Amino acid sequence: MHVVVSTPGPGWAIIVAAFGTIAVAAVAVWIAWWLNRQAGRQLAQEREAADKRHREAMAAADERLREDHLAAREREQRAEAYAVQVTPAAMTPEAFGSRIVRDPEVPVECPVVVVVNHGHYTITGLQAQLRTAGDGRAGYDKTEYFSSRWNVPSQITQLLSWHQADVPAGVLAPADVGMRFSRDAMPVADLTGAYPAVRWRDHWGTCWEHKQGIVRRGAEDEDWEP
Numbered sequence: 001m002h003v004v005v006s007t008p009g010p011g012w013a014i015i016v017a018a019f020g021t022i023a024v025a026a027v028a029v030w031i032a033w034w035l036n037r038q039a040g041r042q043l044a045q046e047r048e049a050a051d052k053r054h055r056e057a058m059a060a061a062d063e064r065l066r067e068d069h070l071a072a073r074e075r076e077q078r079a080e081a082y083a084v085q086v087t088p089a090a091m092t093p094e095a096f097g098s099r100i101v102r103d104p105e106v107p108v109e110c111p112v113v114v115v116v117n118h119g120h121y122t123i124t125g126l127q128a129q130l131r132t133a134g135d136g137r138a139g140y141d142k143t144e145y146f147s148s149r150w151n152v153p154s155q156i157t158q159l160l161s162w163h164q165a166d167v168p169a170g171v172l173a174p175a176d177v178g179m180r181f182s183r184d185a186m187p188v189a190d191l192t193g194a195y196p197a198v199r200w201r202d203h204w205g206t207c208w209e210h211k212q213g214i215v216r217r218g219a220e221d222e223d224w225e226p
Contacts, residue, residue, distance in 0.1 A: 077202055078215070083119035085178075086198045086210045088112070093185040096142070100185050108185040113140070113196035116178035121203035126170040128181040131211070132194045141184050143169075146177035170200070 089112040093100065096110040113128050130138040149157070172179055181196070198210045199218065207218030 073204070077204060077206060080119040080121060080202055081208045081210075081215045081217075083117070084123060084198075084200065084208075084210060084215075085114075085116040085118055086196065087114045087116075088196050089114060091182060096182055096184060098185045102185060107188040109188055109191065110182055110185050111140075111191060111194060111196075112180060112182045113198065114178055114180050115172065115198055117172045117174050117176065119174055122171060122173045123200040123202060124168075124171050125199070125201040125207075126172050126179060127199050129197045130183060130194055131197050132190060133192065138183065140181035142182045144180040144182070145172075146179065148173065148175035148177070150177040151175065172200075 090109045091112055093102070093108060093110055098110065100108075102108050111130055113130075115126060115128070117123055128140055128143075130140060132138060195212050199207065201207055207222065209216055209218050
């Protein structure tokens with residue numbers, strides 16, 4: 001008996017080779033797709049990380065700029081506050097126009113404080129108190145406003161008449177001469193150690209107080225009434 005073994009012909013070899021080629025190509029395409037996907041993910045992550053670093057850097061720069069701006073404004077505000085000149089003085093009862101009947105044996109005088117704005121901005125809410133011994137407080141009886149017209153050269157003011165300046169109380173512009181607060185006659189003995197306390201709001205709405213040569217920022221909820 002003879003056993004006949006048939007072998008694949010050339011056609012089968014071509015088919016197998018074709019399938020092999022297709023499989024290799026498919027694998028190559030899948031690998032290329034997977035690598036491209038991984039590269040895309042990595043690129044997206046790198047971009048996200050770069051964007052995050054950029055946002056953080058911008059936020060830090062903005063914070064530094066804000067802090068620098070606040071520091072610069074704080075310096076300007078304090079300089080403007082110290083540019084408000086507060087000068088204690090006194091006048092005679094006759095100069096004040098006092099009508100108080102007093103003991104000729106008891107020396108008296110009228111306490112005065114003069115406020116001049118040497119800053120660059122108008123101040124508002126200007127008020128003054130007289131602080132006496134034992135933390136006593138006394139308001140001033142008279143407030144006199146000397147407007148900028150007093151700084152106008154006489155060559156211009158000749159033959160002119162002036163109307164009362166329509167300025168809100170407590171407002172003092174840099175061009176104004178100043179403001180004078182005065183009180184009626186008091187015994188000189190009661191004025192020992194007395195000093196004025198002057199308060200105002202600056203261009204930014206911040207409260208300031210000048211007391212015995214020291215200027216300090218006032219609390220927003222502090223009572224600013226005399």
